[in-house]
Amino acid sequence: MSYKPLYINPTDETPQVILDPENNRFEFVGNSYPENSTKFYSPILNWMKEFIDSSPKQDLSVDFNFDYFNTSSAKYILEILRLIQDHQDKGNKCLIRWYYFQDDTDMLEAGEDYQMTITVPFEIIERTDTF
Amino acid sequence: MNGVMQKMIYSYEGEMNNAILNSILYAMEHKMVELGEKPPFIKKLNSVLIECCQNLIHHSDQPYESNYSYYPSVTVYHTDEGYLIHTRNLIHNQKVEKLKHYIDKINGMSKNELKEYFQTVLTNGQISAHGGGGLGLLNIIRKSKELRLNYEFEPANEDEMFFYLSFTV
Numbered sequence: 001m002s003y004k005p006l007y008i009n010p011t012d013e014t015p016q017v018i019l020d021p022e023n024n025r026f027e028f029v030g031n032s033y034p035e036n037s038t039k040f041y042s043p044i045l046n047w048m049k050e051f052i053d054s055s056p057k058q059d060l061s062v063d064f065n066f067d068y069f070n071t072s073s074a075k076y077i078l079e080i081l082r083l084i085q086d087h088q089d090k091g092n093k094c095l096i097r098w099y100y101f102q103d104d105t106d107m108l109e110a111g112e113d114y115q116m117t118i119t120v121p122f123e124i125i126e127r128t129d130t131f
Numbered sequence: 132m133n134g135v136m137q138k139m140i141y142s143y144e145g146e147m148n149n150a151i152l153n154s155i156l157y158a159m160e161h162k163m164v165e166l167g168e169k170p171p172f173i174k175k176l177n178s179v180l181i182e183c184c185q186n187l188i189h190h191s192d193q194p195y196e197s198n199y200s201y202y203p204s205v206t207v208y209h210t211d212e213g214y215l216i217h218t219r220n221l222i223h224n225q226k227v228e229k230l231k232h233y234i235d236k237i238n239g240m241s242k243n244e245l246k247e248y249f250q251t252v253l254t255n256g257q258i259s260a261h262g263g264g265g266l267g268l269l270n271i272i273r274k275s276k277e278l279r280l281n282y283e284f285e286p287a288n289e290d291e292m293f294f295y296l297s298f299t300v
Contacts, residue, residue, distance in 0.1 A: 012153050033181045035149045035188060068174070070181050071266035074253060103171040106178065106274070113246075117254060 003056065006047045014040055015066065019047055026062040032077075033070035041076035048083045052090070060087055065099040065127075066107065074110070078117065085118045096122045101129075137210045140166075144204035147191070152184040159207065166209065176214055176300050179274050180205070182267045183218050183296075191220040192291060201287065210299065213276055217297040227284055227292055234280050237272050245273050274300060 005020035015030035034040040062084055069077065081096065088094040098114065100107035108124065115122040140162055143155060156177050163173040187203040203220040222230070240248060249269050256265050272280050275298040283295040 013149055033149075033152075033185065035185070068178050068181060070178075070185060071270045072185075074266060075256070078253060101171070101174075103169070104174055105171070106175055113250060113253075116250075 003051060017044060021058055029065045031068045032066055032073040033068055037072040037076055045079055052083055052087045055090060059093040061095040063097045081114055081118050085120055088120050094120045096120055098124045099127050101127050135211050137208050140207050140209050142206040145202050147184055147187045147203050175274055179271055179300055182271050186267045187220050192223050213299045215299050219293055219295050221287055221291045222294045223291055234282055238279050
């Protein structure tokens with residue numbers, strides 16, 4: 001079954017978003033500090049809710065690869081993680097990959113904080129490339 | 132300032148929005164590289180500036196009369212202790228007590244208490260119309276050197292006060 005993918009191009013303050021079930025790519029990459037995070041994240045949450053509500057049988061690996069995110073994005077990232085949890089609770093295999101730059105302890109700790117809020121397997125991966 | 136080295140390295144006063152924030156981040160990144168700071172620290176400082184400037188965007192109350200001196204401002208000083216960030220914005224009188232109370236509360240928290248409180252607000256808190264989650268100041272204090280936010284209020288006119296916030300990263 002194919003499901004219409006969601007692609008959002010990155011800007012200075014918003015991440016690249018890829019939600020593409022057919023190619024099994026689920027990624028958030030870049031910065032996230034929009035002035036209005038509700039406006040930016042609403043379509044993403046809606047897409048994910050619809051996708052999960054349609055109860056697809058699909059394993060999900062989601063990459064979170066942020067350089068910066070602000071605290072209002074932090075709330076929406078948690079909402080996304082909770083939706084992935086819902087998908088797992090429906091019997092799908094899910095995995096979160098959280099990337100951080102070497103020595104960026106703030107991003108590492110943010111990952112550890114999120115890790116505690118869900119039971120989805122959560123890998124925290126150090127990026128060794130430069131900032 | 133007790134003879135302590137304090138050099139202003141960046142200052143902006145005027146209307147605040149994300150386009151201006153991006154130019155502040157760009158300028159600061161270059162300045163920090165010039166000063167020999169390492170990438171993880173530059174990221175920390177810029178992420179604090181993002182929160183500060185977005186607080187100025189979302190929480191500056193508009194003055195009743197247009198007045199240039201009512202614009203928000205952000206200033207960064209290089210000191211012996213690190214980088215001192217100073218912001219100013221206008222807020223309504225009736226919000227002052229609540230804000231004072233809130234800052235006093237988080238100023239008294241330890242590193243672990245701040246982490247726990249952040250978690251609680253993150254997981255249980257409501258999201259406001261512009262997407263704010265009440266986490267901005269908490270995030271800033273957690274990244275501050277002394278886990279402390281200094282503040283002052285000064286009357287601007289009958290209805291509003293200047294809110295001055297400063298801390299070191």
